[in-house]
Amino acid sequence: MEAGFSPLAAIVFSAIVFAGSAQFASISIVGAGGGAGAAVAAATLMNSRFLPMSAAVGPSFSGGPLKRAAKGQTVVDASWAMSSRGDGTFDEHLLIGASAIAYAMCVSGTAVGAIWGDKLGDPSSFGLDAIFPAFFFGLLLNELRSRRARGVAALGAAIALVLVPITPPGVPVLVASLASLVGLSRRARAEVLERQEAEGEPR
Amino acid sequence: MSTPAIVIAGCCAITAAIKAVGPVALGGRELPTWFTSVVILLSPALLAALVATQAFAQGDHLALDADTAGVAAGGLVIWRTGSIIACVVLAAAVTAAVRAL
Numbered sequence: 001m002e003a004g005f006s007p008l009a010a011i012v013f014s015a016i017v018f019a020g021s022a023q024f025a026s027i028s029i030v031g032a033g034g035g036a037g038a039a040v041a042a043a044t045l046m047n048s049r050f051l052p053m054s055a056a057v058g059p060s061f062s063g064g065p066l067k068r069a070a071k072g073q074t075v076v077d078a079s080w081a082m083s084s085r086g087d088g089t090f091d092e093h094l095l096i097g098a099s100a101i102a103y104a105m106c107v108s109g110t111a112v113g114a115i116w117g118d119k120l121g122d123p124s125s126f127g128l129d130a131i132f133p134a135f136f137f138g139l140l141l142n143e144l145r146s147r148r149a150r151g152v153a154a155l156g157a158a159i160a161l162v163l164v165p166i167t168p169p170g171v172p173v174l175v176a177s178l179a180s181l182v183g184l185s186r187r188a189r190a191e192v193l194e195r196q197e198a199e200g201e202p203r
Numbered sequence: 204m205s206t207p208a209i210v211i212a213g214c215c216a217i218t219a220a221i222k223a224v225g226p227v228a229l230g231g232r233e234l235p236t237w238f239t240s241v242v243i244l245l246s247p248a249l250l251a252a253l254v255a256t257q258a259f260a261q262g263d264h265l266a267l268d269a270d271t272a273g274v275a276a277g278g279l280v281i282w283r284t285g286s287i288i289a290c291v292v293l294a295a296a297v298t299a300a301v302r303a304l
Contacts, residue, residue: 022218026210036206040213047214049249050221056242058229068226077223077253088239127298130270133257134277134294138287141278142251149247156248157255164260172260176252183240192240201256 022046025169045051052177053080060090074099078132148188155179165203190191238293 006118025046026039042109044178053075071092083091156179163172182188234242258274259265279292292293 007275011291016268021215023299025285026214030206030210031237034210036213039206039210040217043210043214044217047218049253050218051224052245052249054225055229056225056245058225058227059232059234060237061226061230063230065227065230068230069223071218072222072224075275077249081246081250086243088234088242120302125299125302126228127269127273127295127300127302129257130273130277130294130298133254133270133274134281134291135255135287136250136257138281138290139275140247140254141281143250144248149244151245153247153251157251160252161259161265163242164256167299169262172256173249173252177245177248179252180244183242183244184237188240188244189236192236192243193294196236 022170039127042168042170045168045174045179048170048174049077049177052180055075056080056088057083057090057092057095061092071096076102078135079100081136081143085145088192099164148182152179152182155182269298269301270294272301 023044026043028043029039030036054072057072057075057080058068062158063071074096076099079095079102080090082098083095085091132158140153144153156176159179160176163175167175183192254274258271259267261268271296273296277290277299280293281290284290
């Protein structure tokens with residue numbers, strides 16, 4: 001096992017942190033001889049995109065603060081995007097259910113890799129690394145119904161790609177989330193109000 | 204404590220805090236219009252950034268490689284057929300094929 005992570009430690013890591021890219025970032029720093037502080041800082045940047053996601057789902061969660069904090073732990077990219085209802089609210093049951101399935105697959109995948117990884121070979125030779133971006137692409141196409149959403153997607157992608165060569169991993173996606181501030185424009189807000197009134201949901 | 208144990212503990216604590224802060228601070232609140240309007244656009248912004256960085260970047264540099272071709276093929280399939288399963292399977296297959304060349 002690379003980087004001094006035993007198979008058990010790798011599985012525990014998956015089971016608790018449950019965010020592949022952050023795990024790889026921190027493990028590669030430890031593997032390259034970096035300190036624990038640098039490894040944790042790198043993982044924090046990789047997971048910083050969960051901050052806007054967590055703020056977005058917050059109002060949709062029911063229950064007391066502790067229960068909501070526990071539900072917040074189920075936020076991961078794919079299930080977060082899948083559970084968005086498109087009106088600014090999220091389906092908490094769909095989020096938790098989708099994350100439970102992803103969680104089981106993530107932990108079992110890590111266990112398979114940690115125990116039999118040497119015999120299976122490099123997962124990238126099966127193209128497995130293309131699965132997540134392709135899945136996100138599918139979710140993204142669903143979101144591009146309005147012209148404004150298409151513009152925001154283009155802006156988010158552009159911001160991320162410009163920042164990739166000049167910032168540490170994780171920062172490009174976090175900063176790209178600021179493209180959503182286009183929603184503060186008067187026209188965007190007016191459209192939200194119009195739609196809410198049409199649906200008979202005065203808020 | 205060994206370095207892996209410290210890294211695991213540190214990552215767990217910080218990730219848990221990041222994921223808890225939104226639900227604890229904002230849970231059960233009425234959404235102001237501006238917040239709803241921004242949240243609606245957060246999905247396209249974040250998903251596009253995730254797709255772009257995973258398909259066009261390797262670590263800290265931009266690169267067109269096998270997974271770029273795979274994701275492009277997958278995108279074409281979901282756009283034409285709407286099947287997310289076919290999209291994901293073809294993306295992996297094309298990536299593997301280009302890599303094997």
